Structures are given as structure tokens and as C-alpha cells.
Amino acid sequence: MKPFRTRQPLVVRRPSMMRTGVAVLAAGALTSLAACGGSSGGASASESDTVTIALDADAAPNGYDPLLYAQGQFEFFSGLYDALFVTAPDGTVTPSLVSDFTNNADNTQTTLTLVDGVTFTDGKPLDSAIVKANLDRRSDPDLEAYGSLAPGQASEITDVAAPDPKTVVITWAKPQAAPENNLVDTAGVIVGPDGVADPTSLETTPDGSGPYTLDTDETTRASSYTFEKSDDARNADDWAYDTITFKVIVDPQARANAVVSGQADVAGILDPGTIDLVESRQKTVSQGGTIVGFYFLDKTGATNPAFGNEKARQAIGYAIDREKLVSDLHEGSRATAQFFPEDAAGFDPALDEEYGYDPAKAKALLAEAGLPDGFEFGVTVLGQPTEDQVAVQAQLAEVGITMDFVTATSTDQLFAAVQTDPVLFNPFAPGAQPAGFVAGVLYGGFLNTQGAKEPEIEAALGGALGATGDAQEQALTDLNTALTANAWVAPAYEDFTYFGYNADEVAAPSFAGTNNYFVLSSIKPAS
CATH class of the missing domain: 3.10.105.10 (Dipeptide-binding Protein; Domain 3)
Structure with missing residues (x-):
């Protein structure tokens, strides 16, 4: 039987972390939500086109290069960036920027066929050259996402070829049990050409192909982040909300109060001392491991x-x-x-x-x-x-x-x-x-x-x-x-990790398989 009450330390799931994760505790400014009381009154944070998520730590302490962070940060970055493969709620690894892939007989070479119609924030299209340019950064020790792909590591990539604009051929140093699993979520994120050419630009400006762009006017680093959906994005229809707002609320009581009062639709990670409060007014979901x-x-x-x-x-x-x-x-x-x-x-x-x-x-x-x-x-x-x-x-x-x-x-x-x-x-x-x-x-x-x-x-x-x-x-x-x-x-x-959510506004968030971070695209309005 799954334990009902545990104490979960606050961590960024990068090195959470969080560099996550990660896992070092990251700081963030408390928002005005910190003053929220335990009342269930107050206006809801979620209109039909907006969802508000309260985070326990700053999701982007070192800027908007998702490759600087560990796997769990895809929970945040998946709105801004797409990846070659992603983890579905049922735990399966699903192609995203890839329309087809094959592995050779001994799993030492993987051939990817890229999807059509993908553009980055910088306006440039997805092609094999930019995938190669991303993976060729794997020797950079600062890029946490590429830890296992770097020279000398267990999933080392020895070569990335781009024989034509839609085809990428990846050669592994040794056989891999499931090569595509090495390119999932954060490890498989593809940054746009401008961001790869000048990674320092990502400190302030994301360059992704995700369905959302960062609203810089409504964003305050370490406090709140606002994403606005691009209606012309390839997979825009797969995401329920026009706007996603992340609020950094480090204080555990304030974070619980936010979801209880309706100021946030989803709140994680819950401190054990606040779980009963949240469950008295709202709902929780949990994940072990x-x-x-x-x-x-x-x-x-x-x-x-x-x-x-x-x-x-x-x-x-x-x-x-x-x-x-x-x-x-x-x-x-x-x-x-x-x-x-x-x-x-x-x-x-x-x-x-x-x-x-x-x-x-x-x-x-x-x-x-x-x-x-x-x-x-x-x-x-x-x-x-x-x-x-x-x-x-x-x-x-x-x-x-x-x-x-x-x-x-x-x-x-x-x-x-x-x-x-x-x-x-x-x-x-x-x-x-x-x-x-x-x-x-x-x-x-x-x-x-x-x-x-x-x-x-x-x-x-x-x-x-x-x-x-x-x-x-x-x-x-x-x-x-x-x-x-x-x-x-x-x-x-x-x-066990607990998340709270306002069941009147949103359906229960789904975790990424057995991982303890949720699939951002799975957050939908309550039926």
C-alpha cells in the first residue's frame, strides 16, 4: 500500500537540483501569494484560457537553456521547447520532433526522420543540421542534460550525421538497450539556431519550438513566469490553455494556501505539514521513488x-x-x-x-x-x-x-x-x-x-x-x-512527492511515467 503521509524536502529537480533536479534547494522571491490565508474564498486563478502553477523553487535559475538542467526540469521547459522524444503519462517514450526512427541490428546506430512544419522562436525551421548542432554540444560539461551522452559516458555518442535536411544518424560508442530513451525529454530538447550559435542569449531569451513563448513583460525572474501559446505552433491544439503562469512560492505554507484559496490551480511540491490542509479543500496526487x-x-x-x-x-x-x-x-x-x-x-x-x-x-x-x-x-x-x-x-x-x-x-x-x-x-x-x-x-x-x-x-x-x-x-x-x-x-x-490541485478547475495532473515530475501538456480543465 502506498504511504499516505510523508515529509518531502523542498528541492529543485535540477542541480532540481535541480544542478537539477538539484538537487540543491533553489531560492525564489515569494510572491504576493505568500500572504494568502487558508480560506477557500477568493477569485480562482484559472479562467477558461489560463492555468496557474505554484512551484516550490525557481525553475530557471541559470536562464532558459534547458540543457543546463536535469530531466525533471522538462516539467517547466516543455512549454517552451520540444524534444526528439518525450515521456508520456503511461511511461512510454514517444516521438515528438521525430516522425520515424530505426535502430540497426546491434543498437549502435539510430536513424531519425524529423517531422515537418516546426519553427523556432527565432523563426528558423527545424532541420537535421540544427539537431546535429545541438548534439554536438554534448562535450560541454556545463550542459547537465548531456551528462550521459558526453565522451566517456555510458551512452556516449561518437558521431552525429545529417545526410539530408530531414535525416539524422546517431552513432553510439557501444550498444544501447533502447537508444531512443537516451534522447527523451530534457536530453532530447532541440534549441533553435540562434540559441545554439550564441548560448549566452538563452540567459534572457528562450529559443525553442514549443507551443508557447515567454511573455517577458509579464515575467519576473525567480518570481513568476508567463507563457503565451502560439496558435500557429505545430502542436498547439494538444495544449489546453492559452496562458500558463508559473509562480515561485518557496514558503510551503504559502504554496499550500495558494492552491487552497484558488490562487493557484496546481501546487508542488507539497510539504507534509500542509497535505491535510490541501486535502480538506482540494485534491492531491502523489508519486513514490x-x-x-x-x-x-x-x-x-x-x-x-x-x-x-x-x-x-x-x-x-x-x-x-x-x-x-x-x-x-x-x-x-x-x-x-x-x-x-x-x-x-x-x-x-x-x-x-x-x-x-x-x-x-x-x-x-x-x-x-x-x-x-x-x-x-x-x-x-x-x-x-x-x-x-x-x-x-x-x-x-x-x-x-x-x-x-x-x-x-x-x-x-x-x-x-x-x-x-x-x-x-x-x-x-x-x-x-x-x-x-x-x-x-x-x-x-x-x-x-x-x-x-x-x-x-x-x-x-x-x-x-x-x-x-x-x-x-x-x-x-x-x-x-x-x-x-x-x-x-x-x-x-x-x-513520496505530493502535488495539490484545484479539482474544480483542472483535472488531476499526470506524472511522466514513474518519474516524480508531471507532464505539463496533461494539465486540462476539469470536466
């Missing part, structure tokens, strides 16, 4: 020598009393010591036993690491640390590990901490097929900016991405085991 815990950024000892020792990282995992954390703070969540969600292929319940709470083992590992007195490290927080962080701080102290909280004085400092802190304690949602997340974020993306290598992880990841059937299942299990055994992560619990 969010893994909360430590993600080790420093696996080489570059920022803190202790973290270069695998045994020291393992000690952190054994020191976490996950069952107590869940019983005290997260009734209904699932304690876990592994990165793969319970419903994901490759999940192994034995890992939760083998790598569960064992403070004596944690102390023994510290001694083996040459740290019999433990060690100290810092974690950057914006404002006050979460209840989770405070609880885990006390648990680590019991085995001699000191976790200090460093208060960020600006959001820039918070984002910069991804480069300087040895760990993040955050939620991430790897989805039902976690190999892609591992390839693009955990191993080949912003959670491994040091470029740390682990042959066991790399071999299992290659198998998971390149195999099918039983062989892929085993490779996924091996990958999950390798991540846990080599202490690239130290999860604490699996949580």
Missing part, C-alpha cells in the same frame, strides 16, 4: 581527505539509523540503504539488510580507514537545517563523525557548495529505470564533477544500458549493489 539521503560529491578526497577513503564513506552509511528516522519523522516512508526505489528493476531487499544500521561496524570501518577518532565535515544549508539533517547529525556523532552546518548567505553560495561540500543530503528521484539517472547525474553528471571512476560501477552501468531482458535485470542489480558497496550514496529512506 524519491530517495533521500547522502550523495557523496567528493570521492577523491579533494575537498575533505576522509571522503577519499571508501571505508569512511561506508561508515556514514552504517551510522544512519534509518528505521528511527522514519518512525520519528516520516511515518509511511520506507527505510532504505540502497539507491534504487522499491518498484525499480534491480531493487534488492538484501542490500537493506547487508548495509543497514550498524554503529559498531561504522566504528570499525573508521579505525580501518585510519580515523579511529572519526572526522569532521561541513554541509551548506540555506537558513536552518532540516529535521532530517539534525537527526542524522546526532546519529553520526554517536560513532565519532561530526557534521557541521554552514549557513549560506546567498543562493549563489548554496549552488557553489556543490563544488565544495563533500556531500549533499537531498532527495533525488532516479525513476523506475535508474540506469539513465546514474549515467546522466550520479556517475556522468553534476554529482560526480570530480570525474571519479569506479570500474565495478562502470561495468554494471554499461551492462544495464546495453543489455535487454534477464541480462539487463542482472546488470541493474549489479549496478545497485556497486553503488551501495562502493559508498557512492548512503540513502536513508524512500519518500
Whole structure:
């Protein structure tokens, strides 16, 4: 049975994040909605042609280049940009800018045929040359979306050819289980020619082929974003609203009040303390698969020598009393010591036993690491640390590990901490097929900016991405085991994401398959 109440930390689903995600907490200005009360009175935010969505964090903190962000940001950017393939609500990968595609016998080459009638904000048409120009940016380390496609990564592209204006031929470094899955949502976004030629222009001006354009007059960065539908867009009829407005409401109570009062039609992510309020007046939808815990950024000892020792990282995992954390703070969540969600292929319940709470083992590992007195490290927080962080701080102290909280004085400092802190304690949602997340974020993306290598992880990841059937299942299990055994992560619990919505105005939003972000085009007026 799905848990009914959980606590969901506020995160941007980029590195949410959120660079998501992501997953670093992003800041945004509170709008006037922060003053909304719990009353159900007040005018509705949704007229027949407008939908208003309250976000828990700024969706575009680094501008409007969607390739700077992780997969979950497609929830926002899909209105402005289209992608080669997109995730449908039922979880299937569906062609969007592609009318047809084929893979060769060993899945090392994919041929795409592009759809007709697509133009970008800059007025130029979609053709194979601009698809090639986009994918040829894959070696840029700043482009989070291309983490798994970059040289040396698990889904590496070695060549992109454009033999004619409508045909793109992509060559993969090694066989891929389902090559089209590498080009879905954010990873498959195609930026227009002007944006590719001058990426700095995307800091202020999107250049996409989506059904909406950004209304700059009605947009205030980090506060509110307004999209206006282009009636001549290829797929305009597939989107229900003429206007989509995103409101950044960081304060969880204000965000809940917004959907309760009718000032917003959809609100996410809900804080657990506000779920009852929302459900007393409106409706909620939820999605599992969010893994909360430590993600080790420093696996080489570059920022803190202790973290270069695998045994020291393992000690952190054994020191976490996950069952107590869940019983005290997260009734209904699932304690876990592994990165793969319970419903994901490759999940192994034995890992939760083998790598569960064992403070004596944690102390023994510290001694083996040459740290019999433990060690100290810092974690950057914006404002006050979460209840989770405070609880885990006390648990680590019991085995001699000191976790200090460093208060960020600006959001820039918070984002910069991804480069300087040895760990993040955050939620991430790897989805039902976690190999892609591992390839693009955990191993080949912003959670491994040091470029740390682990042959066991790399071999299992290659198998998971390149195999099918039983062989892929085993490779996924091996990958999950390798991540846990080599202490690239130290999860604490699996949580659930809640969104609120005004059922009088909109139908229930649909998630993108098993991912914890919704399909923007699925938001429709209530019937």
C-alpha cells in the first residue's frame, strides 16, 4: 500500500537540483501569494484560457537553456521547447520532433526522420543540421542534460550525421538497450539556431519550438513566469490553455494556501505539514521513488581527505539509523540503504539488510580507514537545517563523525557548495529505470564533477544500458549493489512527492511515467 503521509524536502529537480533536479534547494522571491490565508474564498486563478502553477523553487535559475538542467526540469521547459522524444503519462517514450526512427541490428546506430512544419522562436525551421548542432554540444560539461551522452559516458555518442535536411544518424560508442530513451525529454530538447550559435542569449531569451513563448513583460525572474501559446505552433491544439503562469512560492505554507484559496490551480511540491490542509479543500496526487539521503560529491578526497577513503564513506552509511528516522519523522516512508526505489528493476531487499544500521561496524570501518577518532565535515544549508539533517547529525556523532552546518548567505553560495561540500543530503528521484539517472547525474553528471571512476560501477552501468531482458535485470542489480558497496550514496529512506490541485478547475495532473515530475501538456480543465 502506498504511504499516505510523508515529509518531502523542498528541492529543485535540477542541480532540481535541480544542478537539477538539484538537487540543491533553489531560492525564489515569494510572491504576493505568500500572504494568502487558508480560506477557500477568493477569485480562482484559472479562467477558461489560463492555468496557474505554484512551484516550490525557481525553475530557471541559470536562464532558459534547458540543457543546463536535469530531466525533471522538462516539467517547466516543455512549454517552451520540444524534444526528439518525450515521456508520456503511461511511461512510454514517444516521438515528438521525430516522425520515424530505426535502430540497426546491434543498437549502435539510430536513424531519425524529423517531422515537418516546426519553427523556432527565432523563426528558423527545424532541420537535421540544427539537431546535429545541438548534439554536438554534448562535450560541454556545463550542459547537465548531456551528462550521459558526453565522451566517456555510458551512452556516449561518437558521431552525429545529417545526410539530408530531414535525416539524422546517431552513432553510439557501444550498444544501447533502447537508444531512443537516451534522447527523451530534457536530453532530447532541440534549441533553435540562434540559441545554439550564441548560448549566452538563452540567459534572457528562450529559443525553442514549443507551443508557447515567454511573455517577458509579464515575467519576473525567480518570481513568476508567463507563457503565451502560439496558435500557429505545430502542436498547439494538444495544449489546453492559452496562458500558463508559473509562480515561485518557496514558503510551503504559502504554496499550500495558494492552491487552497484558488490562487493557484496546481501546487508542488507539497510539504507534509500542509497535505491535510490541501486535502480538506482540494485534491492531491502523489508519486513514490524519491530517495533521500547522502550523495557523496567528493570521492577523491579533494575537498575533505576522509571522503577519499571508501571505508569512511561506508561508515556514514552504517551510522544512519534509518528505521528511527522514519518512525520519528516520516511515518509511511520506507527505510532504505540502497539507491534504487522499491518498484525499480534491480531493487534488492538484501542490500537493506547487508548495509543497514550498524554503529559498531561504522566504528570499525573508521579505525580501518585510519580515523579511529572519526572526522569532521561541513554541509551548506540555506537558513536552518532540516529535521532530517539534525537527526542524522546526532546519529553520526554517536560513532565519532561530526557534521557541521554552514549557513549560506546567498543562493549563489548554496549552488557553489556543490563544488565544495563533500556531500549533499537531498532527495533525488532516479525513476523506475535508474540506469539513465546514474549515467546522466550520479556517475556522468553534476554529482560526480570530480570525474571519479569506479570500474565495478562502470561495468554494471554499461551492462544495464546495453543489455535487454534477464541480462539487463542482472546488470541493474549489479549496478545497485556497486553503488551501495562502493559508498557512492548512503540513502536513508524512500519518500513520496505530493502535488495539490484545484479539482474544480483542472483535472488531476499526470506524472511522466514513474518519474516524480508531471507532464505539463496533461494539465486540462476539469470536466
